[in-house]
Amino acid sequence: MRKSLIIVSTCVMLLGLMACTAKTPPAPEIVNEVIRLSTTTSVNDSGLLPYLQPYFEEDTGYKMEVTSAGTGAAIEKARTGDADCLLVHAKSSEEDFIGEGFGEERLPFMFNYFVIVGPEDDPAGIKDAATAAEAFTAIANSGSKFVSRGDESGTHVKEKNIWKDAGIDPADEDWYISIGAGMGQTLTVADEELAYTLSDKATFLAHDNSLSLLKEEADDMKNTYSLIAITPERWEDTNYAGALAFIEWITSPKALDLIDAYGVDTYGEGLFFSIR
Numbered sequence: 207m208r209k210s211l212i213i214v215s216t217c218v219m220l221l222g223l224m225a226c227t228a229k230t231p232p233a234p235e236i237v238n239e240v241i242r243l244s245t246t247t248s249v250n251d252s253g254l255l256p257y258l259q260p261y262f263e264e265d266t267g268y269k270m271e272v273t274s275a276g277t278g279a280a281i282e283k284a285r286t287g288d289a290d291c292l293l294v295h296a297k298s299s300e301e302d303f304i305g306e307g308f309g310e311e312r313l314p315f316m317f318n319y320f321v322i323v324g325p326e327d328d329p330a331g332i333k334d335a336a337t338a339a340e341a342f343t344a345i346a347n348s349g350s351k352f353v354s355r356g357d358e359s360g361t362h363v364k365e366k367n368i369w370k371d372a373g374i375d376p377a378d379e380d381w382y383i384s385i386g387a388g389m390g391q392t393l394t395v396a397d398e399e400l401a402y403t404l405s406d407k408a409t410f411l412a413h414d415n416s417l418s419l420l421k422e423e424a425d426d427m428k429n430t431y432s433l434i435a436i437t438p439e440r441w442e443d444t445n446y447a448g449a450l451a452f453i454e455w456i457t458s459p460k461a462l463d464l465i466d467a468y469g470v471d472t473y474g475e476g477l478f479f480s481i482r
Contacts, residue, residue, distance in 0.1 A: 241448035242271045244281075244289035246360055247388050249431065250274035252408035252477055254468055255293075261464060262455050268448055276359025276388065284308060284434075287441040291449035292434040295406075296360035300432055309434040315457050316465055316478045317430045320364055322421040323393070323410055324350075324402035332402070338426045339371040346374050349381050351401035355392045356384030360429075365404045368426065393417065408469070408477035431478075433457075 249255045250272065259270050273283060277294040281303050284292050292309070294300060300312050322332060322341050330348040332341035345352055354376075355362040369376055376382040385395055389409045396403040397415040406429055407422060421427075433456070435449035455461055462480035469477035 236267055236448075238445045238448060239267065240269050240271055241445055241452055242273070242288065242290045243293060243452065244283040244291070245272060245274050245293040246277045246280055246295055246431075247274045247390070248295070248361070248406040248409045249293060249478075251388075251390055252406075252412045252469075254408065254465070254478060257468055258456070258461065258464060261461070262452065265460075266451055266455055268451055270452070276355065276357040276362065278358030278363075284436050287436075287444070290436055290445040291452055292436070293431060294360060294434075295429055295431045296363045297430065297432070299360075299363065300434060304434065308436060308440050310437050311434070313433045313453060313457070314430050314481055315433060315462075316480050317428055318478045319407050319423050320361065320427040320429050321405055321407045321410055321419050322402060323396070323405055323417040323419050325400045326416075326418040328418070328420055330402065332420050335421060335424075337371075337424045338368045338404075338421065341421050342368050342372045342374065345402050346372070346376060346379070346381075351381050351383060351396075351399050352376065353392055353396040353399060353401045353403045354382065354384040355389065355403075356386045357388065359388075361389060361404060361406060364429070368404070371426065389413075411469070411473050411477065430481075 245255065255272060263269055277296040277299060280292060280294050281299055283289050285308055303309055304312055322338060330345045330350040332344050335341035335344055354365055383399065385392060389405055390413055392403055393405060393410065393413045393415050397417050433453045435446060435453060436444045438444050438446045462482060465478050465480045466476050469475065
């Protein structure tokens with residue numbers, strides 16, 4: 207009788223162990239640990255991505271290979287098969303990219319604000335403008351210098367849309383300086399020329415210059431960042447599993463909390479805001 211009880215107890219224990227094992231399957235094997243992320247300069251130059259990367263790599267076992275450029279160049283890198291995932295901020299360009307069959311979904315996950323910066327004495331008087339379009343109109347009417355990235359980045363696309371909303375084509379104006387460079391260089395030139403420019407707030411705060419923040423958080427200055435995994439149907443060797451793992455991690459509560467906290471200790475305010 208005692209022997210039978212021992213056998214029955216052993217069977218129950220084994221069944222329980224099997225049930226527990228069934229509930230906790232092993233993590234999927236990582237076939238390709240390197241994820242090629244093509245991103246915009248603002249998330250890299252502001253320090254956000256270098257801040258997040260070690261957390262991601264420790265949590266997942268993946269390794270991130272990051273290249274940053276203006277959004278237009280970042281998207282082009284993915285279009286030619288040299289990226290697994292995009293992190294960019296130009297909605298119309300992102301939608302065109304998906305429409306061409308390079309990605310399946312655009313996932314907005316954080317935002318900040320574009321800002322208009324310029325000389326402290328504000329010769330165009332833009333501080334009282336209600337919108338970015340009104341501020342640009344004041345700059346044009348005063349003939350004050352304006353430096354444009356001119357590089358088809360997300361910031362440049364936004365700038366062009368603001369000029370369009372203002373009903374102004376500045377391309378041939380003497381006061382309009384297009385340099386075809388990144389945000390850091392654009393801020394440097396604007397500083398040297400005592401000129402206005404449009405920047406994302408994070409890069410402006412992280413950049414060493416004497417320009418003043420003159421206009422921010424108007425309704426037409428929100429700057430949304432999105433993620434796109436490159437579909438393997440277009441490029442067979444894309445690390446699609448890795449791209450999805452990065453997207454899952456960076457939209458997790460832990461990562462979104464890290465994003466919201468970034469910059470608070472240094473600047474007294476967050477540089478980016480999560481979308482939940």
